[in-house]
Amino acid sequence: MITIAKDLKVNEQIRVRQVRLIGAEGEQIGIIDTREAMGMAREKGLDLVMVSPQAVPPVCRLLDYGRFRYEQQQNEKENRKRARSQEVKAIKFRVKIDDHDFKTKTGHVRRFLEDGHKVKVTIMFRGRERTHPELGERILVRVAETLADIGVPEGNPSMMGMDMNMIMAPKAPAAPKKEKAERPEDGEAEAVVAPAPAAPAPESAPSA
Secondary structure, X not given: OOOOXXXXXXXHHOOOOEEEEEOOOOOEEEEEEHHHHHHHHHHOOOEEEEEEOOOOOOEEEEEOHHHHHHHHHXXXXXXXXXXXXXXXXXXXEEOOOOHHHHHXXXXXXXXXXXXXXXXXXXXXXXXXHHHOHHHHHHHHHHHHHHOOOOEEEOOOOEEEOOEEEEEEEEOOOOOOOOOOOOOOOOOOOOOOOOOOOOOOOOOOOOOO
């Protein structure tokens, strides 16, 4: 893919006498006068874009700059979206959490997973609660079971200071099942047995 800075010169902004020209298909045209290069661009309904101003002479290319900028902006938007989807969100639970708060926080985790994020689920211990890590593990197991339809834990819970953490990752979509063929495959067709023809009736003896 061509990488072109947003502030590069295009068409009449190019003031140098000669350029090294690259065609619309990436072919090397060579060093030619800038006026000639601009004429070639106009004939093809394209733009003359300086893609390497530091070269001697500068390198220009023939392309549809408006369309290129649109595609580049779409790619940048997709890259930003992909980067956001790789963020790790965080939701914190208390050891003594009631059912309403559990349902609310688990709903937040579900929304993050649906958006493609990983989620760090943290159990915060207070004081002597830390001597009962099984209480935190019980909550994390409950979270994983509640969200089993959309997420999976990335490993076992781990303690860090006064917190117990578990990473939930979005569940990969199930591969589509192959439909069974309605008709048998070649070579597996069932044999069709035709009924045997009835035996002819015996002829009667001629009368004397």
